[in-house]
Amino acid sequence: MSGTGSVLDGKEIILGITGSVAAVDDVRLAHALRRRGARVRAVMTDAARGIVHPDAITYATGEETITRCSGMVEHVTCCGDGGSADLLLIAPATANTLCKIAHGIDDTPVTTFATTALGSGMPVVIVPAMHESMYRHPGVVTCLSILEEWGVRVVEPRIEEGKAKIADIRDIVIEAERAVSGKPLEGKRVLITSGACREEVDDVRILTTRSSGRMGEELALQAYRLGADVTVVHNGTIPCIRNVHIESAGDMREAVHRICREAPVDYYISAAAISDFVPRRHEGKILSGETVILELVPQPKIIREVLEAEYRPKHVIAFKLGWDSETAAGALLDEGVDLVAANTPDTLGAPSGRYVLLGREERREIEGTKETVAAGIWDALL
Structure with a gap:
């Protein structure tokens, strides 16, 4: 897919997918990011693989989906110091995953990529999706605050039908664009x-x-x-x-x-x-x-x-x-x-x-x- 002159042209986005039912939206999200000129590569947790097949994500991104961190140390080559990626976008992010990230726990491919990205100073955008009661849990609220203090951009969910649903794809794409733009208008x-x-x-x-x-x-x-x-x-x-x-x-x-x-x-x-x-x-x-x-x-x-x-x-x-x-x-x-x-x-x-x-x-x-x-x-x- 060719670029459109957007700020995503030529940028590499690592799309982290965790075990929320909203993972089914990632096929459309990957296509939307690519239409804006981005190169997208996905990394999935085992729980996410139970909701959407990695082959579907591979088809949507045009890149082999990462389901485990191998001896090729993909998390470092993509998100480490001098890594190839420009942004780590975790969408959807479950309560389990975002709380692990906020406490430096590294036990899935997605949390390993997050630890590496945060350590290298790479932009990170997290898009929560879960039941509303989970989103209100004091521990989850605290972890979201910690992530925001670290400079992570948290895209607020849509509160509907007792659920904190994943944000609209258009909004997620715009937030990804803001994260990689260099923000020449920051503070204006x-x-x-x-x-x-x-x-x-x-x-x-x-x-x-x-x-x-x-x-x-x-x-x-x-x-x-x-x-x-x-x-x-x-x-x-x-x-x-x-x-x-x-x-x-x-x-x-x-x-x-x-x-x-x-x-x-x-x-x-x-x-x-x-x-x-x-x-x-x-x-x-x-x-x-x-x-x-x-x-x-x-x-x-x-x-x-x-x-x-x-x-x-x-x-x-x-x-x-x-x-x-x-x-x-x-x-x-x-x-x-x-x-x-x-x-x-x-x-x-x-x-x-x-x-x-x-x-x-x-x-x-x-x-x-x-x-x-x-x-x-x-x-x-x-």
């Missing part, structure tokens, strides 16, 4: 406004745009992969980051100012199709069949207020939509914006598009999926 606070706003016309109707929020989502996920603390103000939900839910432009404006006041923001990216006009609201429901004239009231420009505020973020990035967007971008740069992504209206709601990135001293073009564009924007900022 990123605020993104995304998607469309919804302005009430009457009790049942709204005025909005065709924005899907995909560009903001990809910018947020890329920032998270690169180690940032990310907050997105929008009306959707993005995994792994802090979601602040809003409906209207007024809600978005209030949320942006509140978040900027809470703590210094390093990067503010205005990727939302924020309502320039809000209709004067009709009380009740406008009767069908009537001719109605809507009065549109102009709204304050959030980005201009942010630029002028005493809590102005260190870096401000804007999107400018319109057929003359490159010309209009110049005014934003003059007002203090660091970078403008200029695009035409046909990109609104589309999965891909062409963007021109304009800075004070540079101009570059990016064309492709919005994930590709988001990665290009962060490349330009770093």
Whole structure:
């Protein structure tokens, strides 16, 4: 499988599989990691082999599955000092295994790989899966805290039906990407406004745009992969980051100012199709069949207020939509914006598009999926 330009391109991941029934998801997980460009090799406990056959995992990874540590000292060649691997990802991790790792107990291939990886300083990500009562056990809670103190990233399970179920595969892949990215944005606070706003016309109707929020989502996920603390103000939900839910432009404006006041923001990216006009609201429901004239009231420009505020973020990035967007971008740069992504209206709601990135001293073009564009924007900022 070929890479996609993701941070997993060319990275080697050791996938540790333990004896949870969630091990059946590892075939899909291995494929998902490989689609992102990673080389995956699995190591299994005896208990895991009773749930999913090593041949199935070998097929999914394209590499021979390790079921015992042999005289080839695979744990050292992969996860030891100067080892070939970039990440040890244990998914699923049972209560038994994670508690053994937290106490340095080495009696399965997976725990042996973990001891070696932790000793060499390699990134380790653990994805627990067990019954909810086991997940709440004081000893398990303590062991998870120990692992986190050691720098292990613990991906929280989904609590459903009395079980602490393994996290979604998409979330696990994103956490793997963050673990191997080098985290150039670690310690940085990123605020993104995304998607469309919804302005009430009457009790049942709204005025909005065709924005899907995909560009903001990809910018947020890329920032998270690169180690940032990310907050997105929008009306959707993005995994792994802090979601602040809003409906209207007024809600978005209030949320942006509140978040900027809470703590210094390093990067503010205005990727939302924020309502320039809000209709004067009709009380009740406008009767069908009537001719109605809507009065549109102009709204304050959030980005201009942010630029002028005493809590102005260190870096401000804007999107400018319109057929003359490159010309209009110049005014934003003059007002203090660091970078403008200029695009035409046909990109609104589309999965891909062409963007021109304009800075004070540079101009570059990016064309492709919005994930590709988001990665290009962060490349330009770093």
